[in-house]
Amino acid sequence: MRIFLYFILNLLYVLPLQAKTLNKGQLLECKMTLECASHSVVSVLPDWPSGFLRNEEPEGSGVVILTGLIATADHVLGPAKTANIRTVNGEVLKASIVMRNPQTDIAFLKINKKMSPIQFSDNYALADRACAIGNSFGLDVSITCGVISAKNVSGVGFNKIEDFVQTDASVNPGMSGGALVDVNGHLVGMLSAIFTRQSDANIGVNFAVSVELLNVLLNDYLDDKIVTLRKSGLLLRPAKPSAEGGLVGAEVMRMEKNSSEEKAGIKSGDIIYYADDKRIKRAGSYEAIVVLVGNDKSIKVDILRNNERLELIIPANQRKK
DSSP states (O other): OEEEESOOOOOTTOEEOOOOOOOHHHHHHOOOOHHHHHTTEEEEEEOOOTTOOOTTOSOEEEEEEETTEEEEOHHHHTTOSEEEEEOTTOOEEEEEEEEEETTTTEEEEEOSSOOOOOOBOSOOOTTOEEEEEEEGGGSOEEEEEEEEEEEEEOOSSSSSSOOEEEEOSOOOTTOTTOEEEOTTSOEEEEEEEEEEOSOSSOOOOEEEEEHHHHHHHHHHHHHHSOOOOOOOOEEEEEEOOBTTBOOOEEEEEEEOTTOHHHHHTOOTTOEEEEETTEEOOSHHHHHHHHHHHOTTSOEEEEEEETTEEEEEEEOOOOOOO
């Protein structure tokens, strides 16, 4: 688990799971409660090269998202070319690394075993109860609970492309790649990062890659086993309001030639306030929305140019694979 500034050791409110086998009937009747969701979370054991050590996080976590396919955090794998996974029941299985995307900190592993995939959430809100499930400190899969503190968080600085769900559920090293779920056990996000300062307590600022961003990469991978994310054609910087007040946004410094943004008529000096009807408060917000919208759809943007608000349509990208 990547930690911003200082690492905080916290084992409070960790609920250990018993390695209980679910029979076929129980799996069929399972309605994705927290216990059922925990059986879709595994420990990830990277096969690191000789001499490579990472004492602070020797193991990671993963989430079964399809039968035979596991999502994990890319940084968990490090320089590993292969990995093993360990189920809640203690079974160790060989896994192939089939996709890595450092920009989003998402990777996919393939296993030759049928495991019950977790269900994706399509409805979660601020202050909803949420639980983190992962392999805390390599002690095996456990559960901690809190709430959803924020959505669509970007510009934190962990990944090039960020669309985080923030939670105050306790998250420790080893839980990277694990699941952030709602009270029904449905996936809200994949655990990715901890933001901490030197302290004697968990400050409760933890991040999971949103299920929406995870789903973008999953669908792209299933299309042809290659992930090609839509790229922003803009170089942006933060735009502060004037002394008289106003909105923060993202100012266009430069455009890529022949980009979709250039074709839409965006110019240097424009300030972007909204994209796809979502507020743009920093440069990272725009980059995340471009990826989430995808290559095949246009994007409506609301900009400020010479003190005049304008609405432009950025055309869809033609995918090149």
